[in-house]
Amino acid sequence: MAALALGRSLLLVSPLDVVIRLARLSSTGSFWASVAFSFFRICLGFLAALSAGMVLAFLAARVKTIEIMLWPYMAAVKATPVASFIILCLIWIGSGGLSVFISFLMVLPIIYTNVLQGLHSFDPKMEEMATLFGVTPLRRLYYFHIPQIRPFLLSACGVAIGLSWKAGIAAEVIGIPSGSIGERLYEAKIYFSSADLFAWTAVVVLLSIGFEKMFVALMKRSFDQMEKI
Amino acid sequence: MEIRVENIRKRFGEKIAIDCFSAVFPVGGTTCIMGPSGCGKTTLLRLMMGLIEPDEGTIIGMPERKSAVFQEDRLCENFSSVANVRLVCDPHVTREEIIGNLSEIGLGESLFAPVHSLSGGMRRRVAIVRAILAESDIVFMDEPYKGLDAALKKQVVSYVQEHTRGKTVLIVTHDEKEAHDLGCGILLMPANGPEEDKAPD
Numbered sequence: 548m549a550a551l552a553l554g555r556s557l558l559l560v561s562p563l564d565v566v567i568r569l570a571r572l573s574s575t576g577s578f579w580a581s582v583a584f585s586f587f588r589i590c591l592g593f594l595a596a597l598s599a600g601m602v603l604a605f606l607a608a609r610v611k612t613i614e615i616m617l618w619p620y621m622a623a624v625k626a627t628p629v630a631s632f633i634i635l636c637l638i639w640i641g642s643g644g645l646s647v648f649i650s651f652l653m654v655l656p657i658i659y660t661n662v663l664q665g666l667h668s669f670d671p672k673m674e675e676m677a678t679l680f681g682v683t684p685l686r687r688l689y690y691f692h693i694p695q696i697r698p699f700l701l702s703a704c705g706v707a708i709g710l711s712w713k714a715g716i717a718a719e720v721i722g723i724p725s726g727s728i729g730e731r732l733y734e735a736k737i738y739f740s741s742a743d744l745f746a747w748t749a750v751v752v753l754l755s756i757g758f759e760k761m762f763v764a765l766m767k768r769s770f771d772q773m774e775k776i
Numbered sequence: 777m778e779i780r781v782e783n784i785r786k787r788f789g790e791k792i793a794i795d796c797f798s799a800v801f802p803v804g805g806t807t808c809i810m811g812p813s814g815c816g817k818t819t820l821l822r823l824m825m826g827l828i829e830p831d832e833g834t835i836i837g838m839p840e841r842k843s844a845v846f847q848e849d850r851l852c853e854n855f856s857s858v859a860n861v862r863l864v865c866d867p868h869v870t871r872e873e874i875i876g877n878l879s880e881i882g883l884g885e886s887l888f889a890p891v892h893s894l895s896g897g898m899r900r901r902v903a904i905v906r907a908i909l910a911e912s913d914i915v916f917m918d919e920p921y922k923g924l925d926a927a928l929k930k931q932v933v934s935y936v937q938e939h940t941r942g943k944t945v946l947i948v949t950h951d952e953k954e955a956h957d958l959g960c961g962i963l964l965m966p967a968n969g970p971e972e973d974k975a976p977d
Contacts, residue, residue: 694852
């Protein structure tokens with residue numbers, strides 16, 4: 548409606564134009580290469596942060612000193628503007644691994660904080676029970692801690708995946724790594740191609756939502772399977 | 777052979793939970809611990825379990841391997857009855873054995889349902905089977921039969937008696953009739969207070 552009222556496709560294109568442009572783009576090999584480039588890097592950053600965040604949270608829950616030592620780092624990462632990290636990363640490691648690094652940085656504190664909160668909410672009476680019965684650490688992890696962090700981890704992943712895509716693509720737009728979605732968005736800006744801009748934005752939104760739904764569903768299923776023993 | 781509790785004293789802040797209490801428990805037998813509310817029965821059990829340290833006094837002759845039915849069920853809510861029992865069992869205890877024991881006290885129909893979906897009485901029975909099947913020389917039971925109706929209680933009592941033969945069993949109960957029905961030794965704990973005589977009956 549707004550596009551029709553405005554009547555200027557340079558400023559705001561109609562949804563139909565976006566769909567046509569998207570269909571045209573998706574028939575080219577370079578489209579899929581760009582999607583794969585950004586998808587693998589952002590997902591890699593997310594998965595690395597997920598693993599690191601969980602390991603650090605488990606260590607921090609076990610050793611209070613680690614929690615105290617990590618607190619300023621996590622607080623700094625959460626509060627620092629993402630643009631500062633992007634520029635720092637460009638100076639340090641160049642644009643190739645930029646989206647991996649930025650995605651990792653944005654996700655790490657979310658996973659860490661949520662998992663740690665889940666572990667802290669563990670009922671000490673269950674710990675007493677496990678101590679009395681001599682339950683092994685591996686069984687404690689399987690029976691107590693993993694189910695305990697389940698709701699915290701699922702909600703953290705829901706938030707973190709969206710954020711990793713937003714920050715990852717923003718980093719690519721600034722760093723312009725060759726062959727990335729960020730580069731395509733940058734080109735759309737240079738050539739005043741609103742249709743391209745909206746088409747690529749739609750691709751990012753679809754990838755982000757698709758990955759989030761798939762990943763969270765997979766996690767839920769894995770948790771359910773674990774509890775069915 | 778006996779377990780000796782000698783001059784145990786335990787305070788929680790200003791509150792005296794147990795004050796200079798001594799008792800002897802026969803190894804391989806069942807003893808019911810009775811007494812008025814707040815006299816320190818659960819604290820005594822927790823001291824003997826090694827979950828808390830006494831301020832003064834000693835406990836001599838306590839076996840290494842322990843199991844317990846706590847006042848609360850303390851079950852892993854999302855896991856099934858079978859999984860909850862499996863958690864504390866040695867690898868040599870088979871799945872069939874666990875299922876057999878749970879079925880013996882009327883849980884055959886809900887073996888694989890998550891325990892959060894079970895009734896209070898059913899959850900209590902899962903906690904009892906868990907304590908029985910865990911490798912142990914002493915079983916602590918803090919009001920184990922609460923929430924069970926008369927018929928079910930009879931069935932569970934006979935299950936416990938049959939499966940704890942040769943083990944030391946300490947049962948905390950408020951129910952005098954229950955203690956007499958079990959036909960075991962009874963330890964009466966005195967009410968706590970500065971003027972009370974703290975010697976065990």
